Structure formats: structure tokens, C-alpha cells
Amino acid sequence: MKLAIFTLVQHSFKDSQYYAYAPYVNEMTLWGNYADELIIIGVKKVTNEVDEIDSAYKHSHLEFIPVPNFNVLGIIDVFKTLFKTPYIFFKCIQVMRQADHIHLRCPANVSLVACFAQILFPNKKKSAKYAGNWDPNSQQPWSYRLQKAILRNTFLTRNMQVLVYGEWPNQTKNIKPFITATYYDSEKITYHVKDYSKKLNFVFAGMLVEGKRPMLAVQIIEALHENGIPVVLDIFGDGPLMLELQDYVKSNHLESIVFLHGNQDKPMIKAALIAAHFCILPSKSEGWPKAVAEGMFFGCIPISTNVSCVKWMLGNGARGILIEPELDAAVAKIISTLNKADLDTMAKAALEWSQNYTLDRFEEAIMDVMER
Numbered sequence: 001m002k003l004a005i006f007t008l009v010q011h012s013f014k015d016s017q018y019y020a021y022a023p024y025v026n027e028m029t030l031w032g033n034y035a036d037e038l039i040i041i042g043v044k045k046v047t048n049e050v051d052e053i054d055s056a057y058k059h060s061h062l063e064f065i066p067v068p069n070f071n072v073l074g075i076i077d078v079f080k081t082l083f084k085t086p087y088i089f090f091k092c093i094q095v096m097r098q099a100d101h102i103h104l105r106c107p108a109n110v111s112l113v114a115c116f117a118q119i120l121f122p123n124k125k126k127s128a129k130y131a132g133n134w135d136p137n138s139q140q141p142w143s144y145r146l147q148k149a150i151l152r153n154t155f156l157t158r159n160m161q162v163l164v165y166g167e168w169p170n171q172t173k174n175i176k177p178f179i180t181a182t183y184y185d186s187e188k189i190t191y192h193v194k195d196y197s198k199k200l201n202f203v204f205a206g207m208l209v210e211g212k213r214p215m216l217a218v219q220i221i222e223a224l225h226e227n228g229i230p231v232v233l234d235i236f237g238d239g240p241l242m243l244e245l246q247d248y249v250k251s252n253h254l255e256s257i258v259f260l261h262g263n264q265d266k267p268m269i270k271a272a273l274i275a276a277h278f279c280i281l282p283s284k285s286e287g288w289p290k291a292v293a294e295g296m297f298f299g300c301i302p303i304s305t306n307v308s309c310v311k312w313m314l315g316n317g318a319r320g321i322l323i324e325p326e327l328d329a330a331v332a333k334i335i336s337t338l339n340k341a342d343l344d345t346m347a348k349a350a351l352e353w354s355q356n357y358t359l360d361r362f363e364e365a366i367m368d369v370m371e372r
Contacts, residue, residue: 134148207237217280
């Protein structure tokens with residue numbers, strides 16, 4: 001079987017191997033297990049620099065076809081897009097014609113073009129993973145809404161399973177709930193009672209970008225500290241806000257309670273989550289908040305804003321703390337929960353729920369999509 005994957009993930013080439021963001025590559029490895037040949041249609045980095053969080057594809061028959069990135073944020077960008085889009089569309093048609101299974105990674109600019117191209121292949125086996133927020137009531141860019149509209153239109157999009165995060169009412173028959181996983185059955189741990197009467201350990205894991213609101217996480221910890229609650233926050237990840245966070249921690253004398261570790265490998269983050277009491281991710285928007293699910297897997301009580309499928313993940317507050325994206329309200333909700341809730345019961349419920357979604361089960365779901 002020849003599997004063609006259309007993605008906006010940026011790739012680099014080094015030592016005869018293609019590299020990309022490790023969690024994405026790990027998932028593509030699972031999809032690639034059911035294909036003899038793998039064709040990746042994506043964006044190549046300007047340089048071949050490999051980041052710490054990148055990983056190499058392991059498929060023995062992989063072909064990478066680079067296409068230009070584009071956006072419509074300004075007048076000049078719009079004109080550039082008018083020239084780039086026909087080329088990308090032609091490449092999509094070219095690859096789809098030879099593929100046995102077409103797989104779109106949405107939402108993204110490349111996959112938007114591929115959404116239109118796949119209409120010309122109604123009899124091909126197809127799947128799409130919508131990694132963004134599928135909530136029909138959420139405010140999203142027009143390009144995201146357009147991709148969602150095409151994907152759920154069973155006349156334009158035929159013979160395709162569309163995999164989305166969470167369960168949503170009134171969906172077309174091709175929309176399937178789907179959960180991404182990080183850990184295997186063999187990595188499950190039994191629940192151990194944690195001591196919430198002493199210092200409370202929090203973990204933030206994610207890109208240091210505006211959308212993840214890492215500054216709000218730091219300010220929440222600062223406010224809890226000022227309220228006399230012994231806390232410490234470990235931040236794992238890197239991004240454009242790193243310097244701003246470092247300056248804030250230093251200027252507000254938070255060096256003893258907030259630690260910026262940068263990008264770290266999976267074993268280190270796993271060890272931190274096992275030791276932590278809470279994981280915190282006050283995002284503006286999410287598809288599948290992987291960091292939340294990972295923390296829950298090891299009995300961390302998640303603290304998150306109510307975006308995408310988070311409310312469903314947290315059992316409407318039974319296995320986590322839903323906060324508003326406003327500092328005082330968020331701190332008040334956390335303090336109230338610390339004082340009133342049965343934290344042990346909440347943590348155990350989080351662990352038991354998340355451990356239902358392992359890579360073993362994830363791979364079974366992928367196999368079902370590929371071999372149907």
C-alpha cells in the first residue's frame with residue numbers, strides 16, 4: 001500500500017534522513033506501519049537545522065515532496081499565494097493519483113489545498129485527522145471553517161473517515177471521535193496517594209507561545225505563593241516567549257518557585273509528571289491538549305481553560321479544574337478546589353480516564369482506519 005500524507009509540519013534533511021517535530025513523527029510512524037511506501041507532502045525548512053524536539057522518520061521507503069508555505073495575512077502574501085496555490089494543487093493531484101490511501105493533516109494551508117484536490121478522487125480510500133478544535137461553536141479563522149465544511153460534506157468528501165478530538169452532537173456519518181496517545185500500556189502506573197498538605201508541584205509542558213498562555217501559568221503560581229500556598233512550577237518547552245518569561249521570573253524574584261527547563265526529552269518530562277501534583281495549561285485554543293492527557297496519565301490533576309474537548313476530558317470538573325483565562329478568577333477557583341475538593345479522588349479519576357487511551361489502543365484505531 002502507498003500512503004500519501006499531506007501536512008504543514010516543517011521538515012529538515014540531515015544525514016540522509018528527514019526530521020520533523022517528534023510527536024508528529026511518532027504518530028506518522030504508526031500510520032506508516034500499514035504502508036509499504038510513504039509519501040510526505042509538506043514544507044521543508046529553509047535550513048536543515050534539526051531541533052532538539054525533532055525526530056527522524058523510520059520508514060524504509062519514504063519519499064518527501066516539498067511544497068511552499070503560504071499565508072494570506074497581507075496584500076503581498078495574497079499575491080504570492082495566487083502563484084503558489086496552483087503549484088501545490090498540481091502536486092497534490094500528482095501524488096493522490098498514485099496513492100492507495102490519502103491522509104490529510106488538518107487544519108493547515110497545505111491541507112486546505114488538498115481538501116479541494118481530494119474531491120477529484122471519490123473512490124480512493126481517504127482519512128483526515130483534524131488536529132484543531134472541532135467545536136462547532138468556537139471562533140476560528142475562515143480557512144479552518146472552510147476545511148471543516150469540506151470535510152463534513154459527504155457529497156464533496158467521499159470514502160473518507162474524518163478523525164476529530166472529542167464527541168460532538170449532530171455530526172455527519174464520516175466524523176469519528178479519535179484520541180491521540182503518548183504512552184503504551186506497559187507505561188501505566190498504579191495510583192499512589194499524594195500528599196497535598198505540603199509543597200504543591202505544578203508542571204507546564206508546551207510551546208512557549210501566546211496561544212498556550214505560559215505567562216498566565218507563571219502568574220497563577222505567583223499569586224498562589226502570595227496567598228501563602230507553598231508551590232513550585234516546572235516549565236518544559238521553548239519558544240518566542242522564553243526571554244519574556246525569564247525576565248519576569250527574575251524581576252519578580254520567582255527563581256525559587258518557577259524553573260524554566262527548555263525543551264527536554266520524554267523521560268525527563270515523564271519523571272516530572274509522576275512527581276507532580278498538578279499539570280497546568282491555560283490555553284487560548286487547543287485541538288487535543290496532549291500535555292493535559294499526559295499529566296492525567298500519571299495522576300496529575302489537570303488545570304485548564306474550557307477550550308475544545310477539555311471539558312469532556314476533565315469530566316466537567318470531576319477529574320480536573322476548569323478555570324477562566326483571567327488571573328483572579330483562575331486563582332480563586334484553584335484555591336477553592338484546594339480547600340473543598342477531594343483531591344485524591346480527582347487525581348485517581350484523572351489517571352484512570354487517561355490510561356484508557358494508550359498508544360496500543362491508538363494503533364488499533366489507526367489499523368481500523370487503514371484496513372477498513
